[in-house]
Amino acid sequence: MRILVIGSGGREHALAWKLGLEPGVDYLLCAPGNPGMAVADGSNRLRSTPTHAVDILDADAVIQLIVRERIDLTVVGPEAPLGNGLADRLAAEGRLVFGPTRAAAQLETSKAFAKDFMRRHHVPTAHYRVCTTADQAMAAIRSGEFGDALVVKADGLAAGKGVVVAPDRATAEAAVQAAMVDRSFGDAGARVVLEEMLTGPEVSFFVIADGEHYVPLLSAQDHKRIFDHDEGPNTGGMGAFSPSPLMTPALQERVEREIVRPVLSGMTAEGTPFRGFLYCGLMLTPDGPKVIEFNVRFGDPEAQVVLPLLTAPLAPMLFAAASGSLRTEGEGFSPRQSPATAEAVALQTSAGVVLAAHGYPGEVRSGDVITGLDEVARDCPDVLVFHSGVKRQGEALVTAGGRVLTVVATGPAFSVAIARAYEAASKIHFDGMQFRRDIGRKALATKPDR
Numbered sequence: 270m271r272i273l274v275i276g277s278g279g280r281e282h283a284l285a286w287k288l289g290l291e292p293g294v295d296y297l298l299c300a301p302g303n304p305g306m307a308v309a310d311g312s313n314r315l316r317s318t319p320t321h322a323v324d325i326l327d328a329d330a331v332i333q334l335i336v337r338e339r340i341d342l343t344v345v346g347p348e349a350p351l352g353n354g355l356a357d358r359l360a361a362e363g364r365l366v367f368g369p370t371r372a373a374a375q376l377e378t379s380k381a382f383a384k385d386f387m388r389r390h391h392v393p394t395a396h397y398r399v400c401t402t403a404d405q406a407m408a409a410i411r412s413g414e415f416g417d418a419l420v421v422k423a424d425g426l427a428a429g430k431g432v433v434v435a436p437d438r439a440t441a442e443a444a445v446q447a448a449m450v451d452r453s454f455g456d457a458g459a460r461v462v463l464e465e466m467l468t469g470p471e472v473s474f475f476v477i478a479d480g481e482h483y484v485p486l487l488s489a490q491d492h493k494r495i496f497d498h499d500e501g502p503n504t505g506g507m508g509a510f511s512p513s514p515l516m517t518p519a520l521q522e523r524v525e526r527e528i529v530r531p532v533l534s535g536m537t538a539e540g541t542p543f544r545g546f547l548y549c550g551l552m553l554t555p556d557g558p559k560v561i562e563f564n565v566r567f568g569d570p571e572a573q574v575v576l577p578l579l580t581a582p583l584a585p586m587l588f589a590a591a592s593g594s595l596r597t598e599g600e601g602f603s604p605r606q607s608p609a610t611a612e613a614v615a616l617q618t619s620a621g622v623v624l625a626a627h628g629y630p631g632e633v634r635s636g637d638v639i640t641g642l643d644e645v646a647r648d649c650p651d652v653l654v655f656h657s658g659v660k661r662q663g664e665a666l667v668t669a670g671g672r673v674l675t676v677v678a679t680g681p682a683f684s685v686a687i688a689r690a691y692e693a694a695s696k697i698h699f700d701g702m703q704f705r706r707d708i709g710r711k712a713l714a715t716k717p718d719r
Contacts, residue, residue, distance in 0.1 A: 270584060271296040271339055275325050275355070276346030277303045279623075279657040279675045280569035284346060285318040286653070287576045291584045298338055301325065305656025305666060305674075325350045328358040335364055342367060342588055345545075348426060348566055352378040356545075367591040369565050372541040376532075376563040380462045381424045383563050390535035392528055393559045395420070395464040403449040406461055410441045420464040423448045425457030430630055432503050434466070467561065469553040470711070472513045473571050474524055476549075477586050478533055479595035480542030484586060485525065487578055487604050488516035489571040490711060495630055497707045504630040505672060508708035510620045510683065511574040514715040515553060524551065524558050532563075544590055573655050573675045574621040579604045620686040620709040621677040622694050626658060627701025629671035634701055635660075637668045641697035645676075651686075652678045652693040668699055683712040 270293055274285045281299055285306060289297045299306055302320025321338075323330050326349065335343060343359060345351055345368035354371040375382040381399040386392075398414070400406035410419065421444035423431030431454050435441035441463075448458030475486040489511040495501040516524075528549055536543040548564035548571070567575075576583070581604055589595045627634040635658075645654055655677065658670020674697065678689035687709040694704060 270294050270588065271341045272298070272584065273335060273338065273340040273343045274299045274346060275331070275343060275350060277301050277657075278347065278569055279655040279672065280567055280572040281346040282306050282318070282655040282657070283573045283576045283653075284344060284567070286655070287579065288344070288584050288587075289318060291582050293582070294584050296338075298340070300331070300334060303656055303659055303669075304661040305659045308666075325355070326353050328353075328355055331355065332359065332362055332364070335359070341365060342584075342591060344368070344587055346566060348374065348377050348564065351545075351565055352426060365588070365591045367545055367587045369543050369545045370541060373536055373543045373545075374565045375541075376536075376543070376547075377565040378426055379424055380422045380562070381460055384462055386532075386535065386539075387560060390531045392531050392535075393557060395467050395559060395561070397462055397464045399424075400445075400461050400463060401459075403445055406445040406449065406463060407442055409463055410438050410445070415463060415465050418466040420466060421445060421448070422462040422464065423454045423458040424460035424462060425454070427454040427457045428505060430454070430503055430505070431457055434503075467552045467554050467559060469555065470515055470715075471561065472515050472551045472553060472558075473509075473568055474516065474521070474529075474549045474551060475567065475571070475575065476525075476529055476547050477590050477595070478543050478545065478547050479590040479593050480544045481533065481537060481593075482596045483529060483533060483547070484595060485521065485529075485604075487511050487575050488513040488521070489568070489575055490515075491568065491571055492705055492708055495625075495703075495705075497705050502630055504625070506568070506570045506623065507625065507705045508620070508622045508675075509568075509570045509574045510618065510686070510709045510712050511571070511578055512618070514712055520553075520558065524549065528558065528560060544593070569657075570621050570623055570672075570675045573653075573677050574619040577653060577677060577679050578617075578619050617681050618683045618686045618712070619677060619679045620683065620690045620712075621675045622690045622704055622708050623672050624674045624676065624694060624697060624699075624702055624704050625672050626668045626670065626699075627703070629703065633658075633668075633671045635667070635669050636662065637699040637701055638662075639666045639668065639673070639697065639699045642666070644696045645693045648696070649678070649689065649693040651680060651689050652676060654693070654697075673699070673702075683709055687713070
């Protein structure tokens, strides 16, 4: 099988790494990729992945690449090309693609669509109101409908930064002003969704779907805020761990029954069957799990911590989902091979720490030289470093984005994985580097040494 992975971030690096190791994958290409993907780390853990520069929002250019490279399956990583209709165009050309259509992608590309869809199909979520003008939003905030604390969400894609958890009405009004009047998120903020403030821990749950059937993957917990103790503004994600100790078998069964199945059946009933990764961002409230957001692709940085734990082959699942044959291929599928091998036992948990550039999540600085990667490859055998915001400058690798690297470690217990990740992170340096120092602490507090 010849596979093309679309995207350039840490998620795509992790997907390329996982798929590139699997039997049956003869050739793997990442487009546009990034310079870090094309460099092996000197060990057998992280191999070089060929990359090709292409505008992933230009469907014609992507199709030309697919034809030239004789690609059998295209796996779309980020949300923007899905929202732009790349999967629709590839399917129309008779090309096998793993990723939802533009209509199905609205579960992520429009928060208003997602909320209305959940209401129609009785999927548990927070009380909400869609506002199309700033005056309407301000009036709803001041009415007290949501109490003093509420959540303000830009309707469209905003790179993970369009959500403001407002502890008071003044903060909520400022968020509306920024989104709808100042247009901080461009067209993404033309509408906003106001939501009641839910309470409880957050968990991410992932499935692979073929439009009708699905197979579950592992759970994870993300860390959205920029600073320790969940303080500061939201980001695209500063780290994660997997699996979540909160996702018990009983809870997973409930999530699948109350959320995953109604979503997939509802999408099919509305004529927009969902094929791809379905990411369910959940809050475990006193009333049970409720959806706080959907993503229509694997999360970032969740993908980086989930994929190293998957001991079962991923490529056959993606191929089956793309071709609508998951029911047969996924029968008996388990993310972890059974019986457990010695390797599987050693990879029971993972933790990932994002190393971000100076200024993130605001205006970031680029061009800072990254050092220490060779030392990590040599001295840290249970660690993978996935590249995101990097570029080549002469012989050096330098920063070129907000989230630069994700340092991921595995281990038989969370305490081990976390220690390994931070030991490796301490060997890496670039000017202005910032990272959270409490990634995984929730896992230890919930269920020490899982």
